[in-house]
Amino acid sequence: MATVELTTANFDEVTGRDGIVLVDFWASWCGPCLKFAPTYERSSEKHQDIVFGKVDTEAQQEIAAKFDIRSIPTIMAVRDGVIVFAQPGALPESALESLIEQVQALDMNDVRQQLAGHQH
Template identity: 85%
Template sequence: MATVALTAENFDEVTSREGIVLIDFWASWCGPCVRFAPTYERSSEKHPDITFGKVDTEAEQAIAAKFDIRSIPTIMAVRDGVIVFAQPGALPESALESLIEQVEALDMSEVKDKLASQQS
């Protein structure tokens, strides 16, 4: 599956679905973002069951502000509507694959229970 452009119009719909959504916050003027793009694209081809989204921080400043994105690229992982990872910096391909494996291995009922106990 190719990457999906995430915008103010589709961001909440895409990220609230069941399953895994990886998000690459990027900009065209950002050298590390441009160098990371082929790695991200290759990973999207290997994992058709995962949604790979991209947020252009120049065009979608409201989304970048909502998540306090201060450095790009920033990679965020959302599973079943819950943000489970966010980190600035381009990842090497092996680290991106490791991140995917870790997100896939999460026990989401445990994650949601922890969230619920933190909010109460």
């Protein structure tokens, strides 16, 4: 599956549904972002069950501001509408695959309980 361009119009809808969504925050002037893009694309072809989204931080400054993106590329993982990972820096392919495996292995009931515990 090819990557999906995320904008203010579709971001909440795409990241709010069940399943895993990876988000790559990038910009056309960012060298590391452009180097990471083929790795991200290859991974999207391997994992048909995951949505791979991209946010152009220049065109979508509102989304970048909402998530306080200060450094790009930043990779965010969302599962069942819950942000479970967000970290700046381009990942080597092995680290990206490891991240996907970890997100797939999460017990989302456990994650929701932990989140509920932090809100008190």
